[in-house]
Amino acid sequence: MDRAASLQDGSVANFWSPPAQAAARPHHLGHRERLRERAAAGGTAALPDYEVLELLLFRAIPRGDVKPLAKQLLTRFGSLAGVLGASLEELKTVKGVGAAVALDLKLVHEVGLRAAREAVVRRPVISSWSALLAYVKTALAHEAREQFRVLFLDKKNQLIADEVLGRGTVDHAPVYPREVVRRALELSASAVILLHNHPSGDPTPSSADVDMTRQVVEAARALRIAVHDHLVVGRDGVASLKALGLM
Structure with missing residues (x-):
């Protein structure tokens, strides 16, 4: 069979296809x-x-x-x-x-998150502040909605529990100072650290954040529960209300 006949006969068309291994990979x-x-x-x-x-x-x-x-x-x-x-x-x-x-x-x-938490759990939180900041950034920096959490500490400032006490919208989470104190008493906590995130990324505390912190401090003081700090977490960093002189 010559080449022309082969081209007219579809049964041998594969004869002219390029080898599979030569095709572009x-x-x-x-x-x-x-x-x-x-x-x-x-x-x-x-x-x-x-x-x-x-x-x-x-x-x-x-x-x-x-x-x-x-x-x-x-x-x-x-x-x-x-x-x-x-x-x-x-x-x-x-x-x-x-x-x-x-x-x-x-x-x-x-x-x-669990690895970061382990660095916080087994030693006094106050003396392992860098580990605490790493943990809260991992936990909250990229949350899409605002979340209010509390770290409950014992007499040695070791972590008893980390609990979410409020979930909200992109710019607000409900906070009830009496609920914070009630839960601290249930856990026999001697101190707390307040946490919440700003989904906008900017951790700068708002006036509402400052007012809420003062309400929690007042409610806790009556029962001899210390509020060590309130940390506001964003993608751009972590702001401490205590360090900023706002509590």
């Missing part, structure tokens, strides 16, 4: 292995945030190029900490993030 093939090798050889600290996020995404997405998704997540939430601090519902609004991916990311955040 997707650029991401082998990328996972190369990234893992780089991480193993040089340590993860040397990797940019999007590549660290890629390594996490490999677990829940076993095939395909996840670099675009990693970069999309960083753009959406602003930082690696923002990605891990986002809620399950927020994560799943990003195209390509299903339930498994969102859960893996939240598990990483929970591990970091």
Whole structure:
């Protein structure tokens, strides 16, 4: 059969197709292995945030190029900490993030939170202030809604409990001074540290924050419960009302 006849006969058309191995290969093939090798050889600290996020995404997405998704997540939430601090519902609004991916990311955040908490729990909070600040930033800096929490401390200023006493909107969380004092008595706490976040990112205390703090201090003083500080947490840092002379 000559070439012309072959071209007219569809049964041998595959004869003229390029070999499979000569076809262009997707650029991401082998990328996972190369990234893992780089991480193993040089340590993860040397990797940019999007590549660290890629390594996490490999677990829940076993095939395909996840670099675009990693970069999309960083753009959406602003930082690696923002990605891990986002809620399950927020994560799943990003195209390509299903339930498994969102859960893996939240598990990483929970591990970091528990590790930070351990640095606070086993020693006096007042003497491990840097560890406390690291913990509250991990816990609250990227919360999408305002949250009011209280750290309850014993006579040695060691942490008894960290509890959420109010959840609210993007700019307000209900706070009831009597509830703070009541819970402190239930836990036999000798002191408390108040915490809340500003989802706007700016930790600067508002006049309402200052007024509320003074109300809690007055209610606690009557029962000899000390209020060591009120920390306002935002993406831009942590503000201490005590350090600012506002309590």
